[in-house]
Amino acid sequence: MEATNISVSARVDVAFQRCILPSCGATYGIEDVRVECGRCGHLLDVAYDWDRLAPPASLAEFDAATIPGQPEAQSGVWRFHRLLPFAQRDKLVTIGEGRTLLQRADRVGQYVGLSGGELHLQYEGLNPSGSFKDNGMVAAFTHARTVGAKRAACASTGNTSASLAAFCSVTRLLSAVIFIGSGKISYGKLSQALDYGALTIQIAGDFDDAMQRVREVSQQLGIYLVNSVNPFRLEGQKTIMYRVLDALRWQSPDWIVVPGGNLGNSSAFGKAFAELKELGLIDRMPRLAVINAAGANTLYELYEKRGARWDGGKPDSALVDDYYRELDESHAKASTIASAIEINRPVNLYKCLRALEDMDGVVREVTDQQIMDAKAQVGAGGLGCEPASAASVAGAKLLRSEGIIGPEERVVCILTGHQLKDPDATVAYHTTDQEKFNQVLGRRGVKRASYANRAVAVSNNLEEIIRAIQLYS
Numbered sequence: 266m267e268a269t270n271i272s273v274s275a276r277v278d279v280a281f282q283r284c285i286l287p288s289c290g291a292t293y294g295i296e297d298v299r300v301e302c303g304r305c306g307h308l309l310d311v312a313y314d315w316d317r318l319a320p321p322a323s324l325a326e327f328d329a330a331t332i333p334g335q336p337e338a339q340s341g342v343w344r345f346h347r348l349l350p351f352a353q354r355d356k357l358v359t360i361g362e363g364r365t366l367l368q369r370a371d372r373v374g375q376y377v378g379l380s381g382g383e384l385h386l387q388y389e390g391l392n393p394s395g396s397f398k399d400n401g402m403v404a405a406f407t408h409a410r411t412v413g414a415k416r417a418a419c420a421s422t423g424n425t426s427a428s429l430a431a432f433c434s435v436t437r438l439l440s441a442v443i444f445i446g447s448g449k450i451s452y453g454k455l456s457q458a459l460d461y462g463a464l465t466i467q468i469a470g471d472f473d474d475a476m477q478r479v480r481e482v483s484q485q486l487g488i489y490l491v492n493s494v495n496p497f498r499l500e501g502q503k504t505i506m507y508r509v510l511d512a513l514r515w516q517s518p519d520w521i522v523v524p525g526g527n528l529g530n531s532s533a534f535g536k537a538f539a540e541l542k543e544l545g546l547i548d549r550m551p552r553l554a555v556i557n558a559a560g561a562n563t564l565y566e567l568y569e570k571r572g573a574r575w576d577g578g579k580p581d582s583a584l585v586d587d588y589y590r591e592l593d594e595s596h597a598k599a600s601t602i603a604s605a606i607e608i609n610r611p612v613n614l615y616k617c618l619r620a621l622e623d624m625d626g627v628v629r630e631v632t633d634q635q636i637m638d639a640k641a642q643v644g645a646g647g648l649g650c651e652p653a654s655a656a657s658v659a660g661a662k663l664l665r666s667e668g669i670i671g672p673e674e675r676v677v678c679i680l681t682g683h684q685l686k687d688p689d690a691t692v693a694y695h696t697t698d699q700e701k702f703n704q705v706l707g708r709r710g711v712k713r714a715s716y717a718n719r720a721v722a723v724s725n726n727l728e729e730i731i732r733a734i735q736l737y738s
């Protein structure tokens with residue numbers, strides 16, 4: 266099938282783009298800038314003719330693969346260049362992305378209900394712009410540079426725009442145009458886009474509106490689109506899984522748990538593992554758990570309630586379309602404290618369904634209460650995260666309580682964004698100021714801050730300060 270398609274379109278490149286629908290199978294060159302199949306409108310993959318490339322014979326080869334001073338050594342993404350070989354080596358861009366940490370987290374593991382040593386947290390907040398988006402942005406950015414783009418655009422709940430703005434300001438290779446919904450973006454993220462000097466367009470609408478507009482605008486003005494509909498983005502995000510494997514000495518964990526927004530990460534993880542399996546580099550796939558916020562639960566609704574499936578490449582798109590029509594008719598808007606996943610129309614839905622099939626996946630929804638409690642546990646147990654990230658830990662806890670995840674299984678939760686991205690939510694959780702709590706969290710249905718660490722208020726008096734310390738420490 267693959268070979269005939271390649272010959273039909275006279276493709277001889279070792280890397281190319283291919284429609285995700287096997288029944289369509291249209292292919293396009295790497296230099297072709299597009300975010301959907303010209304024949305059927307579905308998403309595109311970056312695909313490789315591995316037989317004509319030189320993939321590593323074993324993952325341990327990456328242990329020694331450093332080239333001092335080169336992007337392969339400076340970047341936790343390009344370190345794995347041989348597994349995303351669409352990029353020309355002399356065009357690689359880096360701002361030091363992907364140098365992140367997998368931390369064994371026993372204290373959080375206990376909260377989740379796992380035995381010691383089983384829970385690991387992948388801290389993608391340690392990226393230069395503070396979220397996992399840098400992994401994908403570096404790949405899309407490198408592609409944009411390869412095709413000679415001058416401007417790049419995205420719609421964003423905040424982190425994609427922070428990442429794009431950072432890449433533009435550090436490298437000066439492209440200029441950024443950013444679309445955000447009004448009133449939804451957290452200040453940590455907005456401050457980045459503004460500070461890095463990106464042109465920021467605030468639309469009177471939500472993320473789903475901004476996403477639709479940026480697609481139109483980038484097409485009309487020929488601006489390179491870096492949202493995760495861009496298949497090159499997802500190539501970079503595959504490396505999150507390579508780094509997890511690296512930290513676990515190339516042994517697959519039992520579970521990967523990730524928050525689901527536009528479903529780029531979950532899709533990229535599925536592709537990473539499917540390729541590693543195809544190349545014979547792993548013998549066991551982890552299972553995938555994608556966690557929605559209850560206020561933005563399209564994937565949960567479609568996958569767990571209505572039975573939407575990839576079905577080996579024959580998904581029932583009427584089922585999906587019906588659901589979206591219902592959303593429109595009821596004027597439903599996504600609403601959750603986890604603003605990074607406050608999305609009702611995930612652009613990578615079909616790729617994610619494929620990943621769920623490949624990785625025997627499950628989908629769950631968690632409330633803002635569960636998210637904020639899990640977030641407090643993550644913070645107390647280590648480097649902290651933003652609300653959306655904590656959905657992974659809340660989801661792992663839920664799956665553990667259902668018995669879907671066993672107590673002795675090895676679980677990796679992806680912490681997608683940095684603790685400082687959304688200080689408002691954190692301070693509101695820990696505050697003693699009920700008004701502040703209600704304003705930020707109460708209106709989301711968060712009733713209590715079960716793990717709040719309250720500041721102790723004392724008067725400016727030495728004795729009283731000393732007494733407070735002795736009383737509370």
Ligand SMILES: *Cc1c(COP(=O)(O)O)cnc(C)c1O
Binds near residue numbers: 397425526528606
């Ligand atoms: C973008 C983002 C997500 C959602 O990831 P998708 O790949 O769109 O599902 C989750 N958490 C954070 C912090 C993000 O920035």
Ligand SMILES: [Zn+2]
Binds near residue numbers: 286
């Ligand atoms: Zn197609």
